[in-house]
Amino acid sequence: MAEGLRAWAQYLALVGAVWVCSQSAQAVTVLDDRQQKVQIAQAPQRIVSLLPSLTETVCALNQCDKLVGLDRYSNWPESVKSVPRVGGGLDPNIESIVALKPDLVLAAGSTRGADRLQALGLNVLRLEPRNHADALRVWRTVAQALHVPTADSDRVWQGIQAGVQAAVQSLSPVARQQRVYFEVSPAPYGASESSFMGETLSRMGVGNILPASMGPFPQVNPEWVVQARPDVIMAGDSSRASMLQRPGWSRLPAMQGQRLCVFKQGDSDMLVRAGPRMAEGAQLMADCLNRAAAQTDIGEKR
């Protein structure tokens, strides 16, 4: 009799466990950037991502092996380089994507390609992280959509935030006093306080010569930069050559020695993508600021 009861208890425990498991595989509904509800019945197994920061988010959530198609700009982590390419975010190859039979397509906010894929019956989740708040929201939404347990995704996110905090702490007090001009492209477009990297700089407590009121990526007049006299200039590789030719720039203190930080293409990608590599990006900027501050110190001691 007791034997029978124990068997029953075991059976019930097993059923309970199965029930709990099946709960985690239940359909989830998430809101995308257009405030549309997207229902995801079970954990997606074939994902197409059309935005590099979303690709990186999927991989940081440890779901890299679910990616079956990517846009041509997704280049991190190394393992995604072998994933088939399906055009760019603006000109996705519709029939290649359909042929991959994805059960989830991650795409940027408002593109005709995403509209068309949705009309063809694919499950399209539109997300476009532009700043720190977006990054957290997108992180949570993607984690939910991929059926990653909240506890796990929150733990990874806290790790990323701890990394950002460590970068902030690593700044010397002198480095914190500086004002920065961050150039995103040689037109020149700058990154203001309201851009993603601008927000990272604000978290470090350093100044930005471009206020948030100018919009995230204002086109700046080179004269404005000369007048604002930033202490540090950060720029991509493509900007370096044209910077030297701008009138008055060669005499800017920030153009001397270590106070001009030129980032390689891979590093620039990391800095501008509002995704899970924000801690590495913050550390990159912090190192630059510390080097620049050290040089100023030497200069003053002389």
Place this chain on the structure above:
Amino acid sequence: MLLTLGLSVVLLGTAAGSQGWQAWWSVGADAVSHQIVWDIRLPRSLGAWLGGALLGLAGAVAQGLFRNPLADPYLLGSASGASLGVGVYLSLWGGSAWAMNAWLGLGLTGAAFVGAVLAVVLTLLLARGVQQTLRLLLAGVVVGVVLGAVTSLISLLQPKVLQAMQGFMLGSTAFVSWSACATMAAVLALCLALAWVFARVLDALSLGEATAQSLGVPLPQARMALVGVISLATGAAVAHIGLVAFVGLAAPHLVRSLVRCTHAWRLLLSALMGGALLVLADVVARVLLAPQELPVGVLTAVLGGGYLLWRVYRDADSGVRS
């Protein structure tokens, strides 16, 4: 003959794409192949034909109406106006979810139409009528540049629109759906009917304005209607396939160099020719870099521009006016 050519190229279009011919053979067996051929390749090939036909018709009407062999939806500024209309529409309603449905397509066409009408009217005002060829073309170019700049300004101020607008600037048939085909087909039917009715006016106009008037042609009304046809056709094409250059210019030219006929036939043949040309260009754009795709607008700009340059060069050489 052009119709058969157009049809066969559309059929060819269903077979060309990044997934190759295989999709065509397994269309009955495999749901995905079925979707690729039926819901992606067929509407986009048909859409390319319809868009090309609209542009060819608009070009033929413009060349007849302005008695100018270089008139084209682009050179008159109406394409820039249409894309400005699209930009304004997207910046006002593009981001919201409700605009996602079929109304978006119709609204886009409407906005592009309004923009195209405004641009053509502006060009005609600046050129003070259609008498002087050079002035008309200059005015068209100026209007095109100014409206293009306004469109750029709008997309710069609203980063959300920027992406969507860039999609339009490229000129691509990749995103054409069945509902877009339906809209374009309806507009094409309407424009062809209107153009057919007013084709006699164009015949009369080719003898000169004074002669046309003495023949009892109601010129002001006819002009209004024909400008409407140009704008509507351009607007519908731009709203669905974006900016595709030179089809409107090359199609009537080719027709004229092949056959001599009255305007009624010339308009119809130009539409058929434009359709066949654009599908052909689209198929080439799809297979040239396969499995990657080239936006067809880039290809037509290169090919059409080259054709035009060759024509201008040859005409200047032999002193023959087309």
